[in-house]
Amino acid sequence: MQIYWTPIQQVVQEAQDTYTFKLELPEGFTWEEGAHTHFALEGFNKEDRPNRTLIRHMSISTLPHEGAIGITTRVKPECSTFKSILRDMNIGDKVAIFKTHSNVPLKREGKNVYLLSSGVGIATFRPLVLAYSANRDGVPHLHSLNVDSSQQYLFSDVFESTDTFTSEFVDSRPVYYEKVETLASDQDGLFYVVGSDDFLHETIAALRQNGVTPDQIMLDKHDFQFEDFLKA
Secondary structure (H helix, E strand, O other): OOEEEEEEEEEEEEEEOOEEEEEEEOOOOOOOEEEEEEEEEEOOOOOOOOOOHEEEEEEEEEEEHHHHHEEEOOOOOOHHHHHHHHHOOOOOOOEHHHEEEOOOOOOOOOOOOEEEHHHHHHHHHHHHHHHHHHHHOOOOOOOEEEOOOOOOOOOOOOOOOOOOOOEEEEOOHHHHHHHHHHHHHOOOOOOEOOOOOHHHHHHHHHHHHOOHHHHHHHEEEOOOHHHHHHHO
C-alpha cells in the first residue's frame, strides 16, 4: 500500500462550518470522478495497528486537472478529535492519503443520470458534473437533487442548470422525497445516491417502491456492502 504524505495548500470556506482542504498533488497521483480516499493525520500509523481515530474515508471533490486534491467536509464547533485536529492545522502541514478508488464514476450508457445527495454529500458529485460538462457523450441528461436543511447549498457555481444539466436544491426531506418519486418515473435512468446510511436506506426504499431496480442504483460503497443497502 502506497501512502502519500502531502501538504495542505489552501483551505476554502464553502459555507458555515464547511471547508474544502486543498492538498498538493503528489507526482504520479491520479484519480477519476467519484473517487474516495483514506485521509489520515500524523501519527495514524505509528503503532502496530492504525489509529482509526486519525483516519477518515473521504470523497475527493476535485478533478486532477484542477491541480489539487480537494477534501470537502463539515467542521462544527463541537466535533470529533479528528476534525478538531484538522481544524487547527496550518498551510504546509502534511496529511496522508491512501487506498484511493472510485465506486461511482459517471456511467456513459446512453441513459439519463440522477445524482441524489444530502448536505455535504454533494461534494462527491462535483467531479461528476465537471466531467459531464467537459464531455457529454453517453449521458443524454444529468440531473442533481440535493437536500440541505441549512439552505447553505454548496458549489452553486458548478451546480448551475444548463440545457442538458439540471440542478435542484431543497431544504426539507418531504419535498426531497416527492421529487425522488417524480424522478423515479424514468424507468431506464441511473440513480446515484450519496449521504448518511439512513439517507441511503430511505432514498433507496423510495426508488424501489417506484419501480427502480437494484442495478439502476449506484452507491459509493464497497461491493460487500451492497446487499444490505439494495435489498428490497
